[in-house]
Amino acid sequence: MRTRALIRMAIILSLAAPATEALAANADDFQAALAKAEAANKQAGAIKNQWTTTAGTLKAAQAAAAAGKFDDAVKLANDAEALANASIAQAKEQETAWTQAVVR
Amino acid sequence: MLRKIFIAIAIVVGAAQPLLADNAVDPKADFKAFRDYFTKRFPKVPLDDFVNGPYSMDADLRKQWKAIDEFPPYEFAVEKGKEMFATPFKNGKTYDDCFQNKGIGIRQNYPYFDAKSGQVITLDLALNQCREANGEKPFDYTKDEMAALTAYMAFTSRGKRFDIKISNDPRALAAYKIGGEYFYTRRGQLNFSCASCHVQSPGNHIRTEVLAPALGIVAALPIYRSEWGGMGTTSRRFTSCNSQVRGVPLKPEDEAYRNVEYFLSYMSNGLPISGPGARP
Amino acid sequence: MASTIRVRAVASGDSTEVQSLIQHPMDSGFVKDSKGQIIPAHHIEVVQFEHGGKTVFTAQWGPAVSKDPYLKFSFKGAKKGDDLKVSWVDNKGASDSLVAKIQ
Secondary structure, X not given: XXXXXXXXXXXXXXXXXXXXXXXXXXXXXXXXXXXXXXXXHHHHHHOOOOEHHHHHHHHHHHHHHHOOOHHHHHHHHHHHHHHHXXXXXXXXXXXXXXXXXXXX | OHHHHHHHXXXXXXXXXXXXXXXXXXXXXXXXHHHHHHHHHOOOOOHHHHHXXXXXXXXXXXXXXXXXHOXXXXXXXXXXXXXXXXXXXXXXXXXXXXXXXHHOOOHHHOOEEEOOOOEEEOHHHHHHXXXXXXXXXXXXXXXXXXXXXXXXXXXXXXXXXXXXXXXXXXXXXXXXXXXXXXXXXXEOOOOEOHHHHHOOOOOXXXXXXXXXXXXXXXXXXXXXXXXXXXXEOHHHHHHHHHHHOOEOOOOOOOHHHHHHHHHHHHHOOOOEOOOOEEEO | OOOOEEEEEEEEOOEEXXXXXXXXXXXXXXXXXXXXXXXXXXXXXXXXXXXXXXXXXXXXXXXXXXXXXXXXXXXXXXOOOOEEEEEEEEOOOOEEEEEEEOO
16 A cells, blocks of 8 residues: 555655656856857957947846746847857848948 | 950940949948938928037927027037147147147048058047057046037037048948948847837837937037037947947947948038037 | 026016026936836925025926026016126035026
8 A cells, every 4th residue: 555655755756856847947057158158249349330238138038047037047048149149140131231221 | 357356345344343333332422322312302401501410300399499599508518628638648648739730620531441451540549549649548438428429529620511531442442332331231139220210210210219320420520419428429329329229349449330430420511510419 | 617597688668587407407306217226306496586685586497497408587677787696505504506687
C-alpha cells in the first residue's frame, strides 16, 4: 500500500519537474541573453548608430535581473538585442538610402 | 577615320562621366538646388530672413521675438564672452593672437578646411586649439564658457555674410560630402534625419516648437534657448538633436559634426550672421 | 562687479516705458540636479521701481518666474532726465539696486 503511494508520488513529481524548468528563466539564461544584446549594441556602436532606447532597455534588464526577476530580465535583454539589431539594419539601409533625400 | 571615331566616343563618354558617376561631388550645384528649394517653397520670405529660423516661418512667434530682442536674454553671455576674450592666458598671450583681425568680425569664415591637418576647423575647435597652444585646458564643448566665447564672437560678426570655401582639395570635397551624407541620413529610433525636420518640415510644428529651415540655420549659432535658460553651443544643439530622435549622440566636435557644420555653412553662403540667436 | 540690473526707460510725452532685464538664477526649488538632489530655491521675492520718491511699480516674484527675468511696463508722471531707481530682494536676503536716467 505504502509502496504504491510512494510510486504515485514519484510519478507525479517526475512529471511536474520538467514543466517548471521550461517556464522559468534563470541567471544563466539572462547572462546568455545579455551577452547577445551587448554584442549587438557594441556592433551598432562600431558603426556609430546606437539608439538611446537600447541602452535604456539593457539597463532595465540588468535591474530586473538584480531583483531576481529573470523572466522579465530575459525578455528585456531580448528586446534590447532587437533594438540594437534594428539600429544596425537602419545604418546599413541608410548607407544608400540617404541619397534619396538630397535636395536636387 | 577610326581615330576620329575613337576620339569622338572618348569625348562623349568623358562628357557623360558626371552623370554616370554618382560619387562626383558638386557643391555649386548642390548649393543652387538647396537655395532654390527654400526660396521656391517660401516665396514670401526675404532671402536674408532665413537666418532667423522659426521667426521667418511664423508671424506670431516673430512678434514675440521682436519684443524679446529689445532687451535680449543673451546680453549676459555676450558680456561674459567679451570679458573672457580680453583676459590673458597664464602665459600672457590672449585669444587675439590666435585669430585674424584679433578675432573680431570673423565668425562668417568658419568652418574652414585646414589643408595642413586635413580636417574641418570650426570656431569652437579653433578656440580650444588656441587655449591648448597657450598652455590652458580646453573648455567642455557643451558648457557655458564655450557658449559665452562663441556668443561674443558671433555678436561682433553680426551682419557679415558667410564665406565658406571648398577648394579642389579632394579631402575638402570629401568632408563636405560626408557632412551632407550625415545631414540626410536617418538615425535614432525615431528614424529622423536632420533633413526630415529642417528640409521637409520647416514652418511646421514638432510638439510646441516651430521648425527652422536648414537654409541659414547655422547663422544664428550659438543660441540662447529659453528652454535651456541660457546660451548653448553648436555642440549642445547637435548632440541634443541626436538624443531627441533617440540616437546616441557622437562626441561634441566629432569629425562628423564638424563636417555637417561645414556642409550647412557652405549652403548658407552669402547669408548674414544673426548670432547669437534667441530661440524658444 | 557689474550690476545684475539692466534697465532702459524712455519717456514719450506723458508716458515712460520701462524695460528691465535682471540677472538671477530664479531657482524654483522644485528642480533636481543630475545627481537627483533638489536645487534649493533661490529667487527674487520683490522687485521695485521708484521715481520721485514714490514706488511706481512693484512685482512680487517667486518660484514661477524663470531665469534672468525680463520686465516691461509704462507709467505716467516722469520726464526725460529724471532718475528711476530699480531694486530687488531675493529669498536669501540678497539684494541689488541701480539708478538709471530716463531717456
